[in-house]
């Protein structure tokens with residue numbers, strides 16, 4: 001069968017593409033394992049490097065809002081869609097129209113393209129813990145209402161509701177994962193409000209200075225790239241009955257403060273020299289980050305078999321193993 005990753009040239013999309021090619025098969029729309037004959041990476045941008053040299057891989061450039069381009073890619077052979085294309089948090093906050101176009105209307109376009117298929121595909125959607133915000137309990141559980149305080153979070157929350165309804169109608173078999181901040185992201189800082197959470201680990205390990213716009217006590221919910229990709233695959237493989245009527249779940253997250261992250265970095269680095277952290281408070285970033293929940297119970301996800309990263313040190317060690325020369 002054919003599998004499509006929207007936003008497949010991005011950070012998680014590329015890692016997911018490699019994991020899917022290595023795995024070679026997925027549960028198809030009939031509930032039986034099927035080989036992946038074609039994997040389409042659909043993205044407005046070209047991947048920095050092709051995720052793999054593999055005859056099953058097709059890289060297609062296009063805009064998520066372009067319904068004709070989506071209809072070309074999402075054809076009758078398509079059994080599964082991973083919808084990752086998005087404009088990240090601070091970028092969607094800075095440009096309301098762009099966020100709405102990509103994060104809301106883009107998701108709707110993907111759902112409509114899926115609805116036009118002869119059989120409903122499995123659809124995995126990357127929502128975000130930014131769907132929560134404002135006055136929150138100290139610990140967020142599976143019954144905490146969605147009260148996003150950013151346009152990005154609002155667009156993700158609407159996407160989740162649409163996925164519930166398109167699943168209820170039988171147009172897709174949808175699953176939405178509320179991802180915590182994925183750390184450590186390689187490369188350069190991006191426009192996500194949480195970009196610093198990767199910078200303060202990555203840059204010091206490369207011997208470079210990192211800017212930290214939030215206070216050391218700031219607490220975040222995080223997940224490693226390895227666990228995030230595992231979660232996308234696990235979400236796909238769960239049978240529809242496991243999800244029931246409510247198709248979104250809070251992924252298990254590791255809760256750490258900025259100072260705990262830096263202490264773990266020093267422990268992992270040992271005698272290796274580290275670039276320094278420059279504290280440069282940014283009230284705008286601090287407000288966005290402080291509006292996101294930092295501690296989750298994630299009981300439903302744990303019952304469904306999703307797993308939590310155990311320790312910050314392991315996340316840093318995995319980054320060194322996977323991404324550093």
Ligand SMILES: NC(=O)c1ccc[n+]([C@@H]2O[C@H](COP(=O)([O-])OP(=O)(O)OC[C@H]3O[C@@H](n4cnc5c(N)ncnc54)[C@H](O)[C@@H]3O)[C@@H](O)[C@H]2O)c1
Pocket residue numbers: 006007008009010011012013042043044045062063064065083084085086087088102106126127128129178179180181182183194
């Ligand atoms: N990385 C995180 O910490 C995190 C946390 C929570 C949720 N998420 C969600 O996970 C998904 C993947 O995140 P990521 O970190 O890989 O982001 P990313 O920015 O690296 O990748 C997103 C991809 O979407 C593509 N894209 C943007 N606009 C597009 C358009 N109009 N048409 C087609 N493609 C378009 C971009 O080119 C990019 O390659 C996103 O939906 C994001 O909102 C990520």
